[in-house]
Amino acid sequence: MSETLSLQDKVAVVTGASRGIGxxxxxxxxxxxxxxxxxxxxSAEAARQVVEQIxxxxxxxxxxxxxxxxxxxxxxxxxxxxxxxxxxxxxVNNAGITRDKLIMMMREEDWDAVLNANLKSTFNCxxxxxxxxxxxxxxxxxxxxxxxxxxxxxxxxNYSASKAGQxxxxxxxxxxxxxxxxxxxxxxxxxxxxxxxxxxxxxMLAAALQLVPLGRKGLPEEIAYAVAxxxxxxxxxxxGQVLGVDGGMAMM
Ligand code: NAP
Numbered sequence: 111m112s113e114t115l116s117l118q119d120k121v122a123v124v125t126g127a128s129r130g131i132g133x134x135x136x137x138x139x140x141x142x143x144x145x146x147x148x149x150x151x152x153s154a155e156a157a158r159q160v161v162e163q164i165x166x167x168x169x170x171x172x173x174x175x176x177x178x179x180x181x182x183x184x185x186x187x188x189x190x191x192x193x194x195x196x197x198x199x200x201x202v203n204n205a206g207i208t209r210d211k212l213i214m215m216m217r218e219e220d221w222d223a224v225l226n227a228n229l230k231s232t233f234n235c236x237x238x239x240x241x242x243x244x245x246x247x248x249x250x251x252x253x254x255x256x257x258x259x260x261x262x263x264x265x266x267x268n269y270s271a272s273k274a275g276q277x278x279x280x281x282x283x284x285x286x287x288x289x290x291x292x293x294x295x296x297x298x299x300x301x302x303x304x305x306x307x308x309x310x311x312x313x314m315l316a317a318a319l320q321l322v323p324l325g326r327k328g329l330p331e332e333i334a335y336a337v338a339x340x341x342x343x344x345x346x347x348x349x350g351q352v353l354g355v356d357g358g359m360a361m362m
Pocket of ligand 1: 129149178228302306
């Protein structure tokens, strides 16, 4: 653990932290000293294991079930963090889903589910967290977007729109809250080795990896390191940015 990127005495909420990238982010922030609220939707046992792993290593964590696409449940999540750990300094909007289909096949419910889980959740949780962050004149909001929101991806009009929306949201909110010492940034991962890729056919994935200069998928931990940096005091002069962690796939 780098001393210079310490998150000692910070409180973090990570949405969708039961599995995949969110899990890696929760573990990394906790390893750097933050108390972490591990949000989950369906995977209660997995979330419990993340909390157990953090506490076994001497850290502080608590799990909280909330469907963050629901406005009231998102408010309850942030309230829980403040009640449990006293404050909220870091919010990582990581929860996300895919419902990939060509637009000819995409149903209205596929569109709504993805926009709600990926983009509305980002609004819901950020709105709840901004007020306490403004009062304390400190905050770090990090939105996990995607390379699909920068480049577009056939079969993902819903997902790409939700991720492009997160990027616009990031820039607008960064301008709104900068005067209160709150930074808002996005990370745009490329292909990262998690269950979200399970629905992508092998041949499509192999073809897509040809577009990655570093020639491989990323690891969830490689996204988590970038989050830890943006969450740190050392990143105080970075706001409204989109950091690509994608093996060089989209050089914007
Ligand atoms: P994953 O392995 O499928 O995990 C998704 C996580 O999000 C789970 O913990 C899930 O919780 C949670 N979640 C989904 N909907 C939720 C909701 N409504 N409320 C609360 N939690 C919810 O996915 P991942 O690959 O780690 O993806 C994490 C983020 O990175 C997503 O935003 C995704 O779009 C983005 N991303 C991923 C990749 C990639 O290649 N993996 C690339 C670019 C961007 P439960 O299991 O408890 O339901």
